[in-house]
Amino acid sequence: ADVANGSRYGLIGQMLAKPGERDALAAILLEGTAAMPGCLSYVVALDTKNPDALWITEVWDSKDSHAASLKLPAVQAAIAKARSIITGFGHRFETTPLGGAGLAR
Amino acid sequence: ADVANGSRYGLIGQMLAKPGERDALAAILLEGTAAMPGCLSYVVALDTKNPDALWITEVWDSKDSHAASLKLPAVQAAIAKARSIITGFGHRFETTPLGGAGLAR
Known part of the structure; x- marks a missing residue:
C-alpha cells in the first residue's frame, strides 16, 4: 500500500455546463x-443523473502544484x-489522496 | 482530448470507518x-472534513470489469x-469517465 505522507491534495467536484454544451466543456x-x-x-466524467453536469476528480502531489496549475497558459x-x-458548480470536496492504482508516482 | 465512446464506468463514493480505523481501512x-x-x-483519499470518512474514486474500462472485480480473490x-x-457509506455517484491525465489507457 502506498500510504502517502499526507502531502497530496485532491479535489472532487461537479461543474455545470449550459444545456447542450457539456461535451464541448469536457473537450x-x-x-x-x-x-x-x-x-x-485529472479525470473528466459525465454525471449520470444530471445531463448538464461533469464530475472532475483530481490528484496533485501538493496543494501548491494545484494552485500553480491555474496560472499555466x-x-x-x-x-x-x-x-x-x-x-x-455543484458538489465540491477537498481530499488527501493516500494512493491507489493509476496514480502517476 | 480523449473523449471515450461512453463505455467507461466510474464511481465516486465515501466509505465510513469506525473511529480510529480509517487508516487501517485505507491500507x-x-x-x-x-x-x-x-x-x-482507483484512488483512496482521506475526507478532509469527516475524520472517519474515505473518498474512493474509480475509473473502469467498463461496468462489467467493475462487477467482475468484486469476485477477485x-x-x-x-x-x-x-x-x-x-x-x-456516504455519498455515492456513478459517472461515465471521458478521459484525462493519469488514466491507464
Missing part, C-alpha cells in the same frame, strides 16, 4: 489539462474558453 | 485493489478484512 477541460506539473490524476486558455459555457 | 483497500483487470484508476479478502471496521 476544453481535457485539452487544457493534459500536461500539468505535479498532477497525478493552457489552463488559462481553457478557463477563458470554458467561461461562456459554464453555468456554475 | 486494506489499497492492498486489495492494486491489480484489478480493467481498472484504469484479493478483493474478496479485502472486503472480508474490512467488513469489521466499515460502519457505512
Whole structure:
C-alpha cells in the first residue's frame, strides 16, 4: 500500500455546463489539462443523473502544484474558453489522496 | 482530448470507518485493489472534513470489469478484512469517465 505522507491534495467536484454544451466543456477541460506539473490524476466524467453536469476528480502531489496549475497558459486558455459555457458548480470536496492504482508516482 | 465512446464506468463514493480505523481501512483497500483487470484508476483519499470518512474514486474500462472485480480473490479478502471496521457509506455517484491525465489507457 502506498500510504502517502499526507502531502497530496485532491479535489472532487461537479461543474455545470449550459444545456447542450457539456461535451464541448469536457473537450476544453481535457485539452487544457493534459500536461500539468505535479498532477497525478485529472479525470473528466459525465454525471449520470444530471445531463448538464461533469464530475472532475483530481490528484496533485501538493496543494501548491494545484494552485500553480491555474496560472499555466493552457489552463488559462481553457478557463477563458470554458467561461461562456459554464453555468456554475455543484458538489465540491477537498481530499488527501493516500494512493491507489493509476496514480502517476 | 480523449473523449471515450461512453463505455467507461466510474464511481465516486465515501466509505465510513469506525473511529480510529480509517487508516487501517485505507491500507486494506489499497492492498486489495492494486491489480484489478480493467481498472484504469482507483484512488483512496482521506475526507478532509469527516475524520472517519474515505473518498474512493474509480475509473473502469467498463461496468462489467467493475462487477467482475468484486469476485477477485484479493478483493474478496479485502472486503472480508474490512467488513469489521466499515460502519457505512456516504455519498455515492456513478459517472461515465471521458478521459484525462493519469488514466491507464
